[in-house]
Amino acid sequence: MLSAMATCNSHGQDSSYFLGWEEYEKNPYHPINNPNGIIQMGLAENQLPFDLLESWLNNNPNASGFTAQSNFGFKEIALFQDYHGLPAFKKALVDFMSEIRENKVTFNPNNLVLTAGATSANETLMFCLADPGDAFLLPTPYYPGFDRDLKWRTGAEIVPIHCSSSNGFRITESALEDAYQQAQKQNLKVKGVLVTNPSNPLGTSLSMHELELLVNFISSKNLHLISDEIYSGTVFTSPGFVSIMEVLKNKNLMNTDVAKQVHIVYSLSKDLGLPGFRIGAIYSNDDIVVSAATKMSSFGLISSQTQYLLSQILSDKKFTKNYLTENRKRLKQRHEMLEKALQKAGIRCLKGNAGLFSWVDMKRLLSAQTFKGEMELWKKIVYEVGLNISPGSSCHCSEPGWFRVCFANMSKETLVLAMQRLTSFVDSTVKKTNQSRHNRNSRKPKSLPKWVFSLSSFTTARSVKNGA
Numbered sequence: 001m002l003s004a005m006a007t008c009n010s011h012g013q014d015s016s017y018f019l020g021w022e023e024y025e026k027n028p029y030h031p032i033n034n035p036n037g038i039i040q041m042g043l044a045e046n047q048l049p050f051d052l053l054e055s056w057l058n059n060n061p062n063a064s065g066f067t068a069q070s071n072f073g074f075k076e077i078a079l080f081q082d083y084h085g086l087p088a089f090k091k092a093l094v095d096f097m098s099e100i101r102e103n104k105v106t107f108n109p110n111n112l113v114l115t116a117g118a119t120s121a122n123e124t125l126m127f128c129l130a131d132p133g134d135a136f137l138l139p140t141p142y143y144p145g146f147d148r149d150l151k152w153r154t155g156a157e158i159v160p161i162h163c164s165s166s167n168g169f170r171i172t173e174s175a176l177e178d179a180y181q182q183a184q185k186q187n188l189k190v191k192g193v194l195v196t197n198p199s200n201p202l203g204t205s206l207s208m209h210e211l212e213l214l215v216n217f218i219s220s221k222n223l224h225l226i227s228d229e230i231y232s233g234t235v236f237t238s239p240g241f242v243s244i245m246e247v248l249k250n251k252n253l254m255n256t257d258v259a260k261q262v263h264i265v266y267s268l269s270k271d272l273g274l275p276g277f278r279i280g281a282i283y284s285n286d287d288i289v290v291s292a293a294t295k296m297s298s299f300g301l302i303s304s305q306t307q308y309l310l311s312q313i314l315s316d317k318k319f320t321k322n323y324l325t326e327n328r329k330r331l332k333q334r335h336e337m338l339e340k341a342l343q344k345a346g347i348r349c350l351k352g353n354a355g356l357f358s359w360v361d362m363k364r365l366l367s368a369q370t371f372k373g374e375m376e377l378w379k380k381i382v383y384e385v386g387l388n389i390s391p392g393s394s395c396h397c398s399e400p401g402w403f404r405v406c407f408a409n410m411s412k413e414t415l416v417l418a419m420q421r422l423t424s425f426v427d428s429t430v431k432k433t434n435q436s437r438h439n440r441n442s443r444k445p446k447s448l449p450k451w452v453f454s455l456s457s458f459t460t461a462r463s464v465k466n467g468a
């Protein structure tokens with residue numbers, strides 16, 4: 001009785017990324033009401049600078065638009081509905097985007113399309129750039145939500161660009177080329193590449209070399225490039241953030257066809273910590289894309305009141321300047337706190353400079369270096385340790401043992417507790433492994449009789465023959 005879309009599985013809801021959230025919801029940690037509950041470390045939410053927004057709102061009680069003193073008034077806001085968006089808000093948003101990029105590039109509000117979060121922006125762009133069955137290439141590991149946002153309703157396909165830990169998961173020319181060839185083998189028409197810069201889940205920003213590689217690649221193959229820059233304001237240490245728009249500008253490509261093939265996705269969910277407000281945007285240099293996406297934005301508009309409120313917050317330049325500096329400072333401190341605690345527990349992370357999470361290498365805790373081993377470890381960490389972290393397999397990582405651990409959605413005290421839980425788990429796992437190794441060794445006779453060697457060479461020869 002229902003449509004194929006309503007009943008199909010391609011939403012990705014059954015990924016361990018979302019299952020972890022469900023487990024957390026059943027037993028959420030609370031310092032007083034549920035001290036043994038699961039701590040949510042699988043949610044890329046930024047609560048660190050929240051007090052700055054709260055105090056701005058306290059100081060600007062008319063900003064909501066509901067009081068008699070507001071510039072707009074309830075009636076104007078309640079009646080205003082135009083899918084081109086409130087001009088004052090679009091201007092304030094593009095200025096904020098430039099500010100994050102240290103005003104090295106400017107954005108034209110006419111090229112901006114407002115959407116209900118980056119989720120809607122990414123899907124809308126897919127609808128504009130790909131037909132069902134067309135493919136986009138994405139570097140792995142990637143944000144698990146992309147399976148839903150890019151594929152589910154559009155019918156587009158994702159082909160992974162496999163990145164590896166051997167070079168810190170950097171994008172290489174050969175990885176791009178391999179993914180392109182792979183798509184061709186699958187008879188998929190490649191329409192573009194989508195990257196997140198800074199990366200979710202890696203917590204690293206793309207290097208100039210990678211950005212130039214991407215521009216050369218899409219230009220030589222005549223593809224689109226979507227740069228999801230939702231974490232651009234979270235870069236807390238060097239190397240800094242370079243927007244794809246800056247690369248186009250530096251290469252004098254702004255007025256060329258290549259520029260028209262490049263589209264930016266943005267949102268205030270991470271940089272301003274407002275995922276509940278659903279404020280997203282597409283920025284495109286192609287007027288046809290802007291026009292089509294604007295029409296499509298009817299299906300996911302931002303409420304007029306939200307636009308009105310945010311236009312005032314973002315127009316307060318003193319506030320945005322202080323907010324961006326303070327946000328970076330707090331994220332840096334948190335990131336250091338997490339890294340130090342993990343290091344103390346003997347766990348290393350990928351060197352990160354951005355984002356609300358660290359990309360953590362837990363290979364040494366795996367019982368087997370497989371994705372099955374990774375799932376076993378993940379279940380132990382969720383149910384026994386009481387931490388919901390996201391396994392690399394849910395981000396399509398090609399190597400088992402990596403996990404994304406979020407650090408900005410909780411209090412300092414909760415992070416300390418989470419690290420205590422993890423440290424005692426690591427200690428007991430390492431102790432158990434050493435103990436079983438010791439037991440195995442102590443069971444072995446000190447000097448082996450000759451027949452053991454002949455038996456072992458017999459076994460090896462047989463194994464090779466069987467291809468084991």
Ligand SMILES: Cc1ncc(COP(=O)(O)O)c(C=O)c1O
Pocket residue numbers: 044116117118119120143145196200228230267268269275279280
């Ligand atoms: C890379 C990336 N893109 C898009 C989104 C969706 O963001 P929004 O809440 O603005 O829809 C997220 C959320 O985690 C994300 O990490």
